[in-house]
Amino acid sequence: MSIVQFSSIPYREGSVIQDNYYETDDQIAVYCEFHYGTEYFDVAIYPKRCAELCLSFMDGRRKERSLDLGCAVGRSTFELARGFDSVIGLDFSHGFIRVAVEMKEKGFIQYALPEEGELVSHHEKRLAEFGLADTQNKVAFRQGDVQDLDPSLTDYNLIFAGNLIDRLPNPARFLTHIHERLRIGGLLIITSPYTWLTDFTPREKWIGGFIKDRQPFTTQDGMIGLLSPCFELIDDTHQVPFVIRETRRKFQHTIAAMTVWERVN
Numbered sequence: 001m002s003i004v005q006f007s008s009i010p011y012r013e014g015s016v017i018q019d020n021y022y023e024t025d026d027q028i029a030v031y032c033e034f035h036y037g038t039e040y041f042d043v044a045i046y047p048k049r050c051a052e053l054c055l056s057f058m059d060g061r062r063k064e065r066s067l068d069l070g071c072a073v074g075r076s077t078f079e080l081a082r083g084f085d086s087v088i089g090l091d092f093s094h095g096f097i098r099v100a101v102e103m104k105e106k107g108f109i110q111y112a113l114p115e116e117g118e119l120v121s122h123h124e125k126r127l128a129e130f131g132l133a134d135t136q137n138k139v140a141f142r143q144g145d146v147q148d149l150d151p152s153l154t155d156y157n158l159i160f161a162g163n164l165i166d167r168l169p170n171p172a173r174f175l176t177h178i179h180e181r182l183r184i185g186g187l188l189i190i191t192s193p194y195t196w197l198t199d200f201t202p203r204e205k206w207i208g209g210f211i212k213d214r215q216p217f218t219t220q221d222g223m224i225g226l227l228s229p230c231f232e233l234i235d236d237t238h239q240v241p242f243v244i245r246e247t248r249r250k251f252q253h254t255i256a257a258m259t260v261w262e263r264v265n
Contacts, residue, residue, distance in 0.1 A: 022072075022093045022095065022096060023093060023094065023095045025112070026114050028073070028095045028096065028099060028111070029111040029112055029113050029114065029120075030113070030114070030244060030245065030246060031072050031073050031096065031099075031244075032073055032099060032109060032111040032113075032123070032125070033111070033113055033123070033245055034046065034047075034072075034242075034244050034245070035047050035072065035073050035074065035075035035076075036073075036075060036109070036125035036130070037113075037123070037125070037245070038245075040243040040245055040251060041243055041251070041253070043241050043242060043243045043253070044241075045075070046240065046241075046242035046243075046256075047072070047075035047076035047079065047162065048075060048076070048079050048130075049240055050076055050160065050162055050189075050191055050240060050258070051075075051076045051079030051080045051082075051160075052079070053189075053238060053240070053258060054066075054080060054158060054160050054187075054189050055080065055082065055083040057187055057189065057235065057260050058083065058157070058158060058187065061157065061185070061187070062157050063083050063084045063085065063157060063158070064084065064085045064086070064157055065084065065085065065086055065087075065155065065156045065157055065158075066080050066081075066084040066086070066087045066088075066156060066157060066158040066159070066160065067087070067088050067090070067153060067156045067158070067159045067160070067181065068080060068087055068088065068089040068090065068160050068162070069090055069091075069146045069159060069160065069161045069162075069164055070090075070091055070146065070161060070162050070163060070164035070167075071089030071090060071091050071096070071100065071141070071162075072091055072093070072096045072100075073096050073099040073100050073103070073109075074089050074096075074099065074100030074103055074104070074139075074141060076089070076160065076162060077089030077100065077139050077141065078103075078127065078130075078132045078135045078136075078139060079132070080158070080160065081132075081135035081138040081139050082132075082135065084138070084157070084158070085138065086138055086139070086140075087138060087139050087140075088139070088140050088141070088142060088153065089139060089140070089141045089142070090141070090142045090143070090144050090146065090149075090153070091141075091143065091144075092143065092144065092145055092146070093143070094143050097141050097142070097143040099111075100141040101141050103125075103127060104136050104139055104140075104141065107126055107127050107128065107133060107136065108124055108125060108126040108127070109124070109125055110122065110123065110124045110125075111123055111125075113245075114246065114247045115247060115248045116247055116248055116249070146161070146164065146168070146174055147168060147169070147170060147173050147174050149181060153181055154180065154181045155181075155183055156181055156182050156183065156186060157182075157183060157186045157187070158186060158187050158188075158189065159178060159181060159182055159186070159187070159188050159189070160189045161174075161178075161188070161189070161190045161191070162190075162191045162256075163191055163192055163193070163256060164190070164192065165190060165192050165207070165219075165223075166192050166193070166194055166195055166196050166197070166200070166201065166219070167200045167201070168200070168201060169200070169201060169202065169205065170201075170205050171201065171205065171206075171207050172205065172207055172222075172226055175207070175223060175226040175227055176226055179227075179230035179231065179263055179265075182263045183263065184263055184264070184265075185262065185263065185264075186262070186263050187234075187260060187261065187262055187263075188227075188231060188260075188261040188262075188263065189258065189259070189260050189261070190223070190258070190259050190261070191240055191256040191257065191258045191259075192219070192256055192257060193254045193255060193256045193257070194208065194209060194218075194219040194257065195254075196208075196209045196219075206222075207219060207222030207223065207226065208220065208221055208222035208223070219257075220236065220257070220259060223259065227261055229265065230263055230264065230265045231261040231262060231263055231264065231265075232261065232262050232264050233259060233260070233261055234260050234261065234262050235258075235259070235260040236257070236258075236259045236260070238257075238258040239255050239256070239257060239258070240255070240256045240257075240258055241253070241254070241255045241256075242254055242255075242256065
């Protein structure tokens with residue numbers, strides 16, 4: 001079985017880190033498994049579950065165009081296309097987008113998953129096994145920076161930003177401009193575990209997770225302040241767990257908060 005190999009690329013100019021953590025072969029394979037692999041510890045496949053929740057919030061709303069920001073290797077993009085006429089998935093990682101494009105064009109991907117040390121296991125995943133083969137012509141993938149989106153990326157009914165805001169160099173910039181890409185009445189759905197790290201976001205750019213005026217100031221507090229001029233928070237009740245398999249015996253178990261915002265201005 002031939003396995004696609006991926007090369008490392010420099011990270012965004014001016015970012016905190018110099019090399020893109022998500023461009024190594026091992027990390028790309030880990031994310032292939034995260035999106036298309038096995039459920040671990042009875043935790044649902046995260047991008048699939050997030051897309052299901054997004055579609056449930058769109059009940060009774062027009063589902064023409066959706067934008068999936070931070071789409072990684074693309075599972076959430078394909079899943080959103082179960083309900084939308086067209087979906088664009090965008091990620092900063094060239095490696096992730098290459099995988100997503102390969103899945104769209106060929107209908108399958110192959111990857112070598114780390115087991116222990118230098119040992120790997122080989123895997124092949126097909127869209128058809130997930131009931132997603134008929135979504136191939138409804139999706140497109142682009143490499144890009146969510147803080148500097150192409151002008152053509154606008155007029156959406158739904159924008160989903162999955163596990164994104166706490167990995168941006170300037171999340172406030174993203175949040176204060178994202179309404180420009182969404183129709184009035186459209187939904188912005190954000191998921192994040194709010195794991196602020198200076199490796200990704202300078203401390204002075206965090207939008208929450210610190211003490212302000214002698215009181216805890218959460219990320220949701222920060223989002224409300226930044227989004228309220230154009231958005232109304234309509235739901236913050238969902239906590240979405242996920243498991244990322246790093247090796248056969250090492251896993252990350254995390255819980256992301258989901259917030260749903262309707263553009264009103």
